[in-house]
Amino acid sequence: MIREDHPLIVQADSTVLLDDRHIEAEAAREQLAQFADLTKRPGHLHTYRITPLSLWNAAVSGLSANDIIDSLARYSSYELPLKVTGRIRTMMERYGKLRLERSEDGSLMLYGEAELLEQLSDQPELKAMLLPSPNHEPDARLAKPEDRGMLKQELTRMGYPVIDLAGYRAGEALQVRLREQAISEQPFQLRDYQKRAVDMFYCEDRMDGGSGVLVLPCGAGKTVIGIATLARLGCDTLILTSNVTSVKQWKRELMDKTTLTESFIGEYAGNSKQVRPVTIATYQILTNRRHKDDEYAHMKLFSERNWGLIIYDEVHLLPAPVFRMTAELQATRRLGLTATLVREDGREADVFSLIGPKRFDLPWKTLEARHWIATVECTEIRIPLHKTDRDKYAGAAAAAKSRIASENTAKIDAVKTLLEKHQGKPALVIGQYLQQLHKIAQRLQAPLMTGEMPHQERERLYASFKAGEIPVLVVSKVANFAVDLPDAAVAIQVSGSFGSRQEEAQRIGRILRPKKDDNSAWFYTLVTEGTKETEYARRRQLFLLEQGYRYKVMNWRPGIDRGDEAELPLNELYKEAGSP
Amino acid sequence: MQNDHSSSSPMESLSARATHALAVAMRRFGSLPFQEEQLLRVGQPAYSGAEYRVALLELRKAELLIAVRRGWGEKLYCVPPEVYFRWHPVLFPKMPEPVEQADIMYMDEHTPCPPLGLQLLHAAAELVKTGMKLTTKGILTKRTIEKCSQHLFLGNEAAAFLSFPPEMDGYPFKVAVMLDMAARLNIFVKHEKKLALHEEAFAGWMELPVREREAGLIRMWRDLYAVRTSYSADAAALVSRLEPFKWYRLDDLDHVLETRMHGVPDGSRQETPVRAWCRLMMQLGWMEEAATHHGERACRWLYGSTAMEQAEAGHTISEPIRVTPDCEVFVPPLASTAVRWQLEMMAERVQSDVMTIYRLNAKSIAAACERGSQYEELAAFLEYASGEPLPDTVQFAMEGWAQAGPAAAALPESISSGAESGHQLALDPLFTDPTKTDHLDRLMELPTVESLFQGLDEVPLVWRSQMRAYHKSTRRELMERALNWRVPVNLSVMGTIIPFVPDELVDGMGDWAVSGRLLKNCGAEPVKLKPDMWDEMMLVIPKLH
Incomplete structure (x- = not known):
C-alpha cells in the first residue's frame, strides 16, 4: 500500500474520508458532492458515503462510472479498493438497464435484458407485477398501470432503478402565464438557474422528464421555480407543502407573479377546503384522520380534479401515507422541491423511485458567489454550563440532559451581546423550547412568535418586522419552514432538534436572501460546552458543510462562574476554540 | 521480483x-x-x-x-x-506474465482480511483483555480461545494443505498457529499458571515498521510453514517471486507449476498447490484476489517479503492517527504497531478497513483504567500519536469516563525482563518443524568419490580406463559391477560408443542378457542387450566436478 499526499481515503465499504485541512480538500469536496452523501463531519475528517442512490443520481446528471472512479483516484491517498470500483461500476451499469414504456396499444411495458427480466420475474415481490408480454418477447414484461409506482419502488429497493419513459397525462388545461411585472410592482424575471431548473425538470427532448426533484438552497426561489413549472405545463396543479404559513406564501406568490386570480387558487388547509385549478394543501391535512384505523379522508383530493402536476414542496418532509398515495399517481407529473435530499427517516430511495431522481442541484456557494443570496458567516459558540447546572446535568437522565444543555441560562447573555454587536440589523432568535424563548423575549423586550399565535397576529408581526419596526423577533420552530422573512440578517439559534440537518438548513435559510447593503448575514448557533448539545450541533451542521459552508467554533468566556454580567467587548469574550 | x-x-x-x-x-x-x-x-x-x-x-x-x-x-x-x-x-x-490492471475487476467472493501482523495484534489484545489464565490442562480457557479466534482469518483447510494436525494440544488450528508464531517471535512467555506478554520482545516486534513487520511474517510463513510439504514449498517459492502489486492469473501460475508437478502422489487434491497457497496468503491479508474481464481468477501481493521492496515502497515512517471530536480515532494503514496496541487497550475497534476506526467510549476507557492506565497518560498518548491537541469534547468525555471507572490500578498482564523474570518460561512452539534436522547427527565429513564404489580397487584399472573387448563371462562381471555401483558403462557398437545404464541381469536358456537404458540425445531408450551385441566396453565411474 503506497501513500500519496491527497485529501481522500476511500474505505472498502464505500465510505470516503475527506481531510478537510488538506490543500486539495475543497476541490475534492466539489467532486465528491456529485456522487456521495456527507454523513458525518466531526472535526477535520469528514465522512461521505457512496450509495446506490447517490450513484444513480450522479448517473442521471450525466456522470459515468469512469468519471467517478477517476475523481476518486485523483484525490485518494491510497489505491482505490477494488470492491469500491467494482461496486461503482456495477451500480452505474444498472442505471438504464430497465425502462418503463408505453406500447403502441397503451399498455405499460418493462424492457430490459432477457436474463435480468427472468431473474427479476422470479422474485416473490415482483411475480404478481411482472406478467409475460403479449408476444412473449424475452426482453419485455407487461405491467399493470396501477403498479407503476410500486414496481419502480420495489425494483429500486432491489438495486435496479427504472428509467420511466411511460409518459404522463396532460391534466386539465389551465390558462396561466408568468407576469413580466409582478403585481407587487417588483420587476419579475426568472434567474438563469431558475430557468435551467425548470428546463431540467421538463426535459422536453427526453421522455423521462416531467418528474424529479430539484435541490435548491433556501433563498434560491424554490417557490418561483414551482410556479414557473406550473406556467410552463399550463395544467391543473396540486401543491403540497408543510404548513399553513407556507400555503399562504404560495398563494401570495402565485397571485403576484402569474396571471392567475384568486378564484383559480384554492387553499386546502385548516378550515378552508377549496378545490380549485391550483390547490395548495398541507401534508398534515392529507394525513389527518380521527382514529388510526380510519381512512385518510382528505386523500381524495388527489382524484378530485384531473391534476396535470403535483408539486411536493419540502419533499424531504413527505410523510409515509403520501408516499403510498404517490405510488398510485405515477402517470401525473411530479415535482419535488427541497434544500436537502437527506431525510431523517432514511426514505431517500422512495423519493428517488416515486417522485423521481434529482434533476437539478445548485450549491449554495454558487448562489452566494453570484450575489443571489447573502454571504453568511456561521459560528458555533460554546457556552459553559453554570456550576449548579453542571451538577444537575451530571445527575440527569439522558432526555433531561439535552433540555438542561439547551436551556443553559448563560445563552441569554450571549444572545444579548451578539445582538448588540449587530445592532441595526434585523435579527431572529430561534429556539426549540417555549419556556426558554419566553425568558429570552422578556429579557430582550422583543415579541415572541409561536405556533400558538393566530395566523393574523403572525402576519401582523411579519409585516412589522419587514418594515423595520421590530428589530428582533424571537421565534419558535414555527419559523423552520417556508416563512418569508426577507430582511433578517442575523439568526441566533439557541436550541434545536437533536441533530436535525434539515432544521439547520431551513433556519439558516431565513437569512439567506440577498441584502441591500453589504449582502452579509450572520448565523450563530449557541451550544453548551461539554454536553451532548455539541454533538447534536455537529450533526445539524452536516448539510451546510456539504454545501461548502464553514463553521467557526468559539468558546464563550465571560465570568460565568462569578455570575457577572458580561461587560467585556465581544471580541474579548470569545476566543477561537482550542486556544488557551 | x-x-x-x-x-x-x-x-x-x-x-x-x-x-x-x-x-x-x-x-x-x-x-x-x-x-x-x-x-x-x-x-x-x-x-x-x-x-x-x-x-x-x-x-x-x-x-x-x-x-x-x-x-x-x-x-x-x-x-x-x-x-x-x-x-x-x-x-x-519460468514465470508467468502479469495482467494489466485495466483487465482486472472486483470479485464478489473475495473478503479482504487484515494483514497477519494486525490479526496477531488484535488476538494478543483480546488475550490481554479476556485473560491469559491456563486451565489445569495447561491451555487457555475455552472462552479466551473463542474470543481470540474471532480475530484470526486462517481457514481449517490450510491445516490439511500444510500437513498440520487439525487440532494441537486442545487448540483449534488457527489459534495453535497463532501461539506457535508467538512462541517463535518470543512475544509470549509462560508465567506460573498463565501466559503473559513478554514486554521487551513484544515492544521490539511492535517497533518494526509496518512493512518490515509483515515482510518478517511472510518470510516466517514461507521458511517455516510452506516447507512442510514439497508442493506447498514449490507453490510458495513460485508465488513469492511474483512482483508486488501486479496481477497474475491463477491459471498461468498453475501452468508454470504443472510443468514440473507430474507425478505428485496426492492426485486427489481438490485445489492446486498454487491456489491453496494464494488463498492462504489472502487469509493472512497479504494477497488480494480479483477476476479478469474473461472471468479468470487473478491475484496479487499487497505486501512484499524483502527489505528491498520496503525501500521501494518508500514508507517506513509511521503515519499519525486522527482523533475527531466525536471520540473516534482514525488509524491509517502505516500507523505504528505500538500505537495500534495502545488503542486496542483503550478503545473499541469498530472498523478494520483501509483506515482502522476505533471509538473511545466509557467502557473502553474504564477498562483501560482498570488495567492501570491514568486519564492523563491516555490523553497524552492520543496527543502524541496524533501530533495535535485533543478536541475539547474528547478530553471532557475521557476525563469523565476515567473518573467514573475504578481508580484501583491492576497490573497489566505483561512481564518485563526485571523482577519476575525468574519465574517465566519460554513458550515452546506448538508444531515441530519437519525440515529441522538439528536433533540428528550432522555428517560433516565428505567421503571421497572412490569410497562410494566399494571394491573399486579390486577391479583391474583397465576396466574403467579403456574400451576393451572381453569374454562373455568378463562382460557379465563388468555388468555386475556396474549394477552394484549403479554406474553406466560405455559400449562400443561398430565403432560407435554408446553410454548404457544397466538395470538388471536376466538369465535364461543357458545365456544371459542385460536390460537397461541406452542414453541417446539426452534421452534414455529402454533395451535388453545380449552380450554379443557390443564389441568393446568399459565402466564409467563419475568424477567429482
Whole structure:
C-alpha cells in the first residue's frame, strides 16, 4: 500500500474520508458532492458515503462510472479498493438497464435484458407485477398501470432503478402565464438557474422528464421555480407543502407573479377546503384522520380534479401515507422541491423511485458567489454550563440532559451581546423550547412568535418586522419552514432538534436572501460546552458543510462562574476554540 | 521480483548433473529430508544411480545439501529452506506474465482480511483483555480461545494443505498457529499458571515498521510453514517471486507449476498447490484476489517479503492517527504497531478497513483504567500519536469516563525482563518443524568419490580406463559391477560408443542378457542387450566436478 499526499481515503465499504485541512480538500469536496452523501463531519475528517442512490443520481446528471472512479483516484491517498470500483461500476451499469414504456396499444411495458427480466420475474415481490408480454418477447414484461409506482419502488429497493419513459397525462388545461411585472410592482424575471431548473425538470427532448426533484438552497426561489413549472405545463396543479404559513406564501406568490386570480387558487388547509385549478394543501391535512384505523379522508383530493402536476414542496418532509398515495399517481407529473435530499427517516430511495431522481442541484456557494443570496458567516459558540447546572446535568437522565444543555441560562447573555454587536440589523432568535424563548423575549423586550399565535397576529408581526419596526423577533420552530422573512440578517439559534440537518438548513435559510447593503448575514448557533448539545450541533451542521459552508467554533468566556454580567467587548469574550 | 539474492553464479560452479539432482530433490522433497534411495527412485532414466550419488556429494561440498544420520544409521539428505528459496528461481526460472490492471475487476467472493501482523495484534489484545489464565490442562480457557479466534482469518483447510494436525494440544488450528508464531517471535512467555506478554520482545516486534513487520511474517510463513510439504514449498517459492502489486492469473501460475508437478502422489487434491497457497496468503491479508474481464481468477501481493521492496515502497515512517471530536480515532494503514496496541487497550475497534476506526467510549476507557492506565497518560498518548491537541469534547468525555471507572490500578498482564523474570518460561512452539534436522547427527565429513564404489580397487584399472573387448563371462562381471555401483558403462557398437545404464541381469536358456537404458540425445531408450551385441566396453565411474 503506497501513500500519496491527497485529501481522500476511500474505505472498502464505500465510505470516503475527506481531510478537510488538506490543500486539495475543497476541490475534492466539489467532486465528491456529485456522487456521495456527507454523513458525518466531526472535526477535520469528514465522512461521505457512496450509495446506490447517490450513484444513480450522479448517473442521471450525466456522470459515468469512469468519471467517478477517476475523481476518486485523483484525490485518494491510497489505491482505490477494488470492491469500491467494482461496486461503482456495477451500480452505474444498472442505471438504464430497465425502462418503463408505453406500447403502441397503451399498455405499460418493462424492457430490459432477457436474463435480468427472468431473474427479476422470479422474485416473490415482483411475480404478481411482472406478467409475460403479449408476444412473449424475452426482453419485455407487461405491467399493470396501477403498479407503476410500486414496481419502480420495489425494483429500486432491489438495486435496479427504472428509467420511466411511460409518459404522463396532460391534466386539465389551465390558462396561466408568468407576469413580466409582478403585481407587487417588483420587476419579475426568472434567474438563469431558475430557468435551467425548470428546463431540467421538463426535459422536453427526453421522455423521462416531467418528474424529479430539484435541490435548491433556501433563498434560491424554490417557490418561483414551482410556479414557473406550473406556467410552463399550463395544467391543473396540486401543491403540497408543510404548513399553513407556507400555503399562504404560495398563494401570495402565485397571485403576484402569474396571471392567475384568486378564484383559480384554492387553499386546502385548516378550515378552508377549496378545490380549485391550483390547490395548495398541507401534508398534515392529507394525513389527518380521527382514529388510526380510519381512512385518510382528505386523500381524495388527489382524484378530485384531473391534476396535470403535483408539486411536493419540502419533499424531504413527505410523510409515509403520501408516499403510498404517490405510488398510485405515477402517470401525473411530479415535482419535488427541497434544500436537502437527506431525510431523517432514511426514505431517500422512495423519493428517488416515486417522485423521481434529482434533476437539478445548485450549491449554495454558487448562489452566494453570484450575489443571489447573502454571504453568511456561521459560528458555533460554546457556552459553559453554570456550576449548579453542571451538577444537575451530571445527575440527569439522558432526555433531561439535552433540555438542561439547551436551556443553559448563560445563552441569554450571549444572545444579548451578539445582538448588540449587530445592532441595526434585523435579527431572529430561534429556539426549540417555549419556556426558554419566553425568558429570552422578556429579557430582550422583543415579541415572541409561536405556533400558538393566530395566523393574523403572525402576519401582523411579519409585516412589522419587514418594515423595520421590530428589530428582533424571537421565534419558535414555527419559523423552520417556508416563512418569508426577507430582511433578517442575523439568526441566533439557541436550541434545536437533536441533530436535525434539515432544521439547520431551513433556519439558516431565513437569512439567506440577498441584502441591500453589504449582502452579509450572520448565523450563530449557541451550544453548551461539554454536553451532548455539541454533538447534536455537529450533526445539524452536516448539510451546510456539504454545501461548502464553514463553521467557526468559539468558546464563550465571560465570568460565568462569578455570575457577572458580561461587560467585556465581544471580541474579548470569545476566543477561537482550542486556544488557551 | 522477490529474489533474496542473485543466484546465477552458483549455478555455473555446479555440474549439470548436480544441478539436475538438486532440481529433482527440490521438486520432489522440497526442503524435507530424503534418503538417497528415494532420490534414485524418482530420478530420471538418463542418469545412473552413481551419477546421483556423486551429485549429492557435490551438492554437499557446495553446502547446498546437508547430510544427517538417524540413530539407527539411516542417512538422510536435506536442502535447507534458505537454500531452497535461494535456488528456486535459478532452477525454475519460468514465470508467468502479469495482467494489466485495466483487465482486472472486483470479485464478489473475495473478503479482504487484515494483514497477519494486525490479526496477531488484535488476538494478543483480546488475550490481554479476556485473560491469559491456563486451565489445569495447561491451555487457555475455552472462552479466551473463542474470543481470540474471532480475530484470526486462517481457514481449517490450510491445516490439511500444510500437513498440520487439525487440532494441537486442545487448540483449534488457527489459534495453535497463532501461539506457535508467538512462541517463535518470543512475544509470549509462560508465567506460573498463565501466559503473559513478554514486554521487551513484544515492544521490539511492535517497533518494526509496518512493512518490515509483515515482510518478517511472510518470510516466517514461507521458511517455516510452506516447507512442510514439497508442493506447498514449490507453490510458495513460485508465488513469492511474483512482483508486488501486479496481477497474475491463477491459471498461468498453475501452468508454470504443472510443468514440473507430474507425478505428485496426492492426485486427489481438490485445489492446486498454487491456489491453496494464494488463498492462504489472502487469509493472512497479504494477497488480494480479483477476476479478469474473461472471468479468470487473478491475484496479487499487497505486501512484499524483502527489505528491498520496503525501500521501494518508500514508507517506513509511521503515519499519525486522527482523533475527531466525536471520540473516534482514525488509524491509517502505516500507523505504528505500538500505537495500534495502545488503542486496542483503550478503545473499541469498530472498523478494520483501509483506515482502522476505533471509538473511545466509557467502557473502553474504564477498562483501560482498570488495567492501570491514568486519564492523563491516555490523553497524552492520543496527543502524541496524533501530533495535535485533543478536541475539547474528547478530553471532557475521557476525563469523565476515567473518573467514573475504578481508580484501583491492576497490573497489566505483561512481564518485563526485571523482577519476575525468574519465574517465566519460554513458550515452546506448538508444531515441530519437519525440515529441522538439528536433533540428528550432522555428517560433516565428505567421503571421497572412490569410497562410494566399494571394491573399486579390486577391479583391474583397465576396466574403467579403456574400451576393451572381453569374454562373455568378463562382460557379465563388468555388468555386475556396474549394477552394484549403479554406474553406466560405455559400449562400443561398430565403432560407435554408446553410454548404457544397466538395470538388471536376466538369465535364461543357458545365456544371459542385460536390460537397461541406452542414453541417446539426452534421452534414455529402454533395451535388453545380449552380450554379443557390443564389441568393446568399459565402466564409467563419475568424477567429482
